[in-house]
Amino acid sequence: MGLPKAWMSWSTGKDSAWALDKIRTEGRVEVTALLTTVNQAFARVAMHAVREQLLETQAEALGLALVKIPLPWPCPNVAYEEAMERALAQARAAGVSHVVFGDLFLQEIRKYREEKMAGTGLTPLFPIWGLDTWELAREMVGAGLRAFLTCVDPRRMDRSFAGRIFDSSLLSALPSGVDPCGENGEFHTFAYAGPMFRHEIDARVGQIEERDGFVFADVLPAGNAASESPRERQSK
Template sequence: MTKIKAVFNWSGGKDSAHALWRALQSGRYEIVALLTTADRDTGRSTMHAIPEELLHAQAERIGIPLHIVRIPAEWGSDAYASAMRAAVEHFRAQGVTHFIFGDIHLHDVRRYREAQLAPYGLAVVEPLWDETSEQIIEGFLASGLRTVVVTTMADRLGAEAIGRELDAAFVASLPAGTDPNGENGEYHTFCYDGPIFRSPVPFRLGPPQRRSHDIRHDDGTVHTYTYWFAELEAAE
């Protein structure tokens, strides 16, 4: 059977790793690259602030080349769209027909992805799509993938969650009303080991730090988000 040539959109966290594992398990895809976006100035991924050195370490142990799209620090939707358009054209020229993502049930996000890729004749694949958060976290725990919590929303989880392994005990300890898969942004992770890796990715995690940032919405309102995070660094 001829495999479908695809690009996997890689964040470095649990859902991304879980979706990649499922895509590889299916045997349907020839994944030619892991595609990620990074801040051009800081050299860290725009999603989870993972240093490029660790992104490369993940990709090397997975055995799939990493393709980084670098975005300006003060990037907006136009800058992002322009950078991604160049990446899409690059991979389409190589015969790629599908882009794979680790989304779950954010329908507006999927519609956006499909609208952006359809003009290029590229299809969107979502291996985790439309399952419940409970089903997905159970599947993740059963997969053998290993991740560590690197960011939490301060109004949901405290600093003590930083550095914890995402396992059954962590899920059971989540406060009532918390999405077990962190779908509301309650926590984010870094994946460092498991069946998609040839060996564990060595890393260090700094002490928890508390920060806040403002998000301006389309209606002009501003919401302040406060979160705990720890700096990720490569380790030997």
């Protein structure tokens, strides 16, 4: 008899990636797919603002199926919850019994997830819950996990952090009071390398812009002309 099947709640970021690696190592469940919300209007992952194409590349590099939850824009909470209910019903129909989350310590978020999943027949798992985030961040970096900062809250961090690589240099440069994993919303990431991937994802940072009170770095597939400098484009 095989392991219980699980879907991974996937944001494209480092915490999701590390939680996936952790749950695979533990061997409690078999993760068969990623579950991700996508903004239909812009073809990007919600909040992290990662292009849908790169989300698909991540799924391929992880060797997993990808289940997208399309969301309208703007997206009222009732529309979000209805979309999630349909996705969870789809999971149960596919024989899935667990959903894995990469949450770290925000109790209200965990409580919300547990309440919404109650009665669905699905059990939430939180494999990296409660870990010291400084130790966790250093462990991630030490294991080779790398990610671009795709979204920065300029009220907590300088806008120059947008587009930087999540590595030991970044951890050393973080302002006082900023959680090293960005769990309080200080920043969001796009993971492109690490032990959970079958191969590194070739991507680079393009335009950086400020909108809706946040600073976003547009991560692009390598070779996309929009990610190159004018000098690079002229040389071709």
